[in-house]
Amino acid sequence: MCSNTPSGSAKGTVLIENDKTRVTEWRFFKRGDNTGWHRHEYDYVVVPLFDGTLEIDNGNGERVRAPMQNGVPYFRELGVEHDVMNGNTFECAFIEIEFLNR
Structure with missing residues (x-):
């Protein structure tokens, strides 16, 4: 996921890892559960497994509310720094697919 080891309360479980993809x-x-502050070392795609909201701290003192739709992916380039938080009153999850440059 990142150059810093996340220290948040969200649980990350690696499902697949090979020389091309994680x-x-x-x-x-x-x-309020969160990933912890981190920087992405690879381009990646996120696929939400819920309808709801994530809150994103980009380090500028504000939290951005990001609406999520179950199964609708989005792409981000490497270098993104943030802390991702559950903005819902229910359990939620997403799949993160990283394109490894090994």
Whole structure:
């Protein structure tokens, strides 16, 4: 996922890892659970497994609310720095697919 080891309360489970791709499920058990501050070392795609909201701290003092739709992916380039938080009153998860440059 990143150049820093996340220290948040969300649970990351690596489902697939090979020399081209790493697929991780990130699970947030309650509102406010987070990934921890991190920087992405690879381009990646996120596929939400829920309808709801994530809150993103980009380090500028504000939290951005990002609406998610189950199964609708989005792409980000390497270098993104943030902390991702569950903005819902229910458990939620997403799949993160990293394109490894090994």
